[in-house]
Amino acid sequence: MGAVHAKQRGKADILEERDRNEELQDLNLKAKARVDKVSFNGIKRTKSPLLNYAISPLFSAKSFEEVIKTTHEVRTHLNRLGIFKKIAIDIETSKGPESSPYGYEVTFHVHEVDLMSVALSTQLANNEALLSVRGSLTNVLGKAEGLRGEYSYGTLKTNNMALIMSKPFLTKLEPVGSASIFRNDSDWPVSGYRLRDTGMMLDLALSVTSQMRHNLQYEVDWRQLYPSSKYAAFEVREDAGHKLKSALRHILTLDRRDNPIFPVSGTMLKTTVEYSGLGGNINFLKGDLAMQWNVPLIKDVILQAGCNVGHMYKWDESHTVADNFFLGGPLDIRGFNFRSLGPQNDGNFVGGSTYYAASLHIFSPLPFRPGEGGFGDYFRSHLWINAGNCGDFTSDKGGDNHLETIRVAAGIGIAFKLGNVARTEINYCFPLKFLSGDGKVSGIQFGVGMNFL
């Protein structure tokens, strides 16, 4: 048995798994088996209750196949706790006086993450350079608790600070509770306002399966909104001042894709429902839906379809411009600048209470496949078309014309994987349908982000 290295599931993993499965064919998978003993190598801080809980499924395995499978599941679980850098597994027949006839011994060779870590990094997001410092204490008390501090400073007044405390609970659904306090400064000159959010959030994450997750969140947010300049639209200026948002949020994530950045197959569904108005003075109910399908067409050529829809119900005037939906930019409607389509007021894009956007991509590896199997795998070329609209659409007066003002753009570009969390795109855009006031981009557009449409 070779060592199984903990790794993000990717193509390499699949191949490795396949190899292993072939190897396993030689063994009798249905052979009766049980786990006699599980041991850990390399544990320094982690406490036994956590480990006991994590490995408990192993003892119910009845065949060799089940042993292998549960071992894999346990490894995934341990991985998700984020307290081990490296996990290797040995499975051997048990020896010694206490061994049972079909007994096996499972040994986890682990390498714990350092207690303290500090990282300094620079990143590009929303066309802004950010310098961030991150400090974290991992597994402080030995039960996978974490304390994380983040500070990032941007060139365009974006300024984020957060302190996050998290703790997993050892019950069904693997709940992880976290509490955070934050302060975020953001500047949106296109929308005519600057925003400072200061507040705290409680989050409870429940994993129903490894692909389906619920997040229940409660957020209290003190919002300070300022006109970004003396030229800000008066409508935006009217929203200036202090507000308190107290909101309850539910997020359902169902991710069946094989890779979050460059999926080959699978679907993704994410719904967010947010109710604001538990105290505070911002009232609304907001729903947001994001979907993605990936279909492999022919060898290595993938068709991807995505769709985002959002709507906000508001029953009074307590919401501000910052609560609206905005559309545009390289992460959703390529071919337009950030937030540069939809309702405008005195030259500021003020967003709307409804938006929808859809995209269709054909991804393929780079032509002629330079660096295949290595560096080249970080790149994809894609052909795309996306469309969407944003505004305060009303259904009375015999329907409205939002389909007539739908924005469409198409283009071609190269996408690049940054680590396993972010993606960079360089596109050549052809806006096909737009209105005269829109901030369209015909030509090269550059985008960095985590969630692309």
Place this chain on the structure above:
Amino acid sequence: MRQLLVDVWKGDWGLASVDLDCLQVLAYLKFNAVDFHINNANNPFFTPEGKFPVLRTKGQALTKFEDIVAYMEEKNISSDYGLTKKQAAETQAYSVLLREKLFPALQFLWWVDANNEKGLTTPWYSKVLPYPFNFYYPGKYKRNAEIMIASLYENIDDEKDIKDKVIGEAEKCLTTLSVRLGTNDFMFGSHPTQIDAMLYAYLAPLLKAPLCSTSLQNHLKACTNLNKFVSRISQRYFSQEHHEYEKKIKNEMKNKNDQIEDDPDIIRNQILAIFFSIVTMVAYALHTGLIKRAT
């Protein structure tokens, strides 16, 4: 009356003191023909309130202008006895106007404006203050001025906008003062009063200081009656400082002229020196074989 002693920041540029508060008190005392001695103390660390001026009399040390005026009134000395009630009210109004509009601009020009602060104010105070206070006070004054400007204009982010606003207010104020003074010798006729002492203290340093950022100074220079007002007081009441400074400037001009006359010699000497050094170097190079004659 026993002779009074006034501790002040030292004078420069033909002024008895470069500091607004000091100059105000000095001018007021001079107007009232009080016999007093000026002491260029130049270190506010040992003063009762950490600032100048300090008027020392028997058992008392007065710092505030109002207190000094009140003290003088107790001794039946006041420049304002001839004023009507209405004029006294005007004195009060104009003193507030100066404080509200002109004072922030002076603080801005002296300590917040980087050109002046680096080119004039901080070097001046660093030179005058004894070690180690010269490392402390300029920074402190700069911080105080910055806090003042920041909290008066808290809603303006852009530095240039702040500058425009501060200087604009001050220019309007100068124009108002110039209009009010008109062709009079002093604010209320031919005799100087308390308000003239204040006005002189605000205007004279702004007019005389060799500032690097000169926009407001130029505006003041354009108000000729205010100019004349300042030189009138300088000549009449601070004649000694005034003449000394003029003499000094004349000497400097003369020295400069002398230097220019010397110039031909200097240039000749320099050319000779360069020539000799080149010859020596070439000779050395030839001697050691660094340069070889083509053979």
Place this chain on the structure above:
Amino acid sequence: MPSELVVNSWNCQVTGQEPWPDDVQLYQPYETEQILLPDNANCLAVQAFLKMCDLKYVVEYRTNAEEMSPSGRVPFIKCGACLISDFEPITAFVGNKGISLSAHLSEVQKADMRAFMSLVTTVFGNAENYITWLDNSTYCQITKPRYGSVHPFPLNHLLCYLKRNTVIKKLSVLGWADKTLDKVYAEVDKGCGALSDRLEKSKFFFGDQPTELDALVFGHIYTILTTPLPNNRLASTIRGYPNLINHCKIIEKQLFDCYGRPRKSIGWSSTNNN
């Protein structure tokens, strides 16, 4: 194209020559439950000025008027695309349209007027701020409940605290924060004395017609007299100057009676007999 929302009066000179439009709005906080003494004085002064000029405007009450204002101070007026806040810039803006209350004055009188306006804003403005934010009983009984009234918990406490710090900082820069309460009343008394001496027996400060100075003095004095505070020493200080009270009454009658705007009635009792 972004429309030019100009903030400072000197930026507005380009558009200044257009006549006074009909849809001018004046933004200020709610009078009955929110506004504080210093803001109320400034709002009333501007309203009095606009009425003296016979200019049309509509008052818009907003809880966030302070944050909407380009200068962070109330009131501000919206005239077309221009936003102008504070008394002096508003008078300058109106002046650019060729409307002025002080056109008939000589240049020297105008200079005097400016000096006295400076006196009124400095002395009354700082004293009002001092009493509103630094005097403990006023702060707890009046300022905190009113200023916090438009915000939900816990912002009502937090914002009040932050605003108090800002005001203290500003007053300390101006040399007012370390004054005692008695000294503040003494300053007000001194300021009133100067105004009273300047006014003498005349109807207005400069002859028979009101000027900007009259509007400003009216705004402050009327507000101080009609605002209930835990300690009425501020009002009683002013009541020591009958000619100022009289001046205030004349303007109240002329402006607000003929416009029929209901206002709090002034407590004249102590001076009616004079």
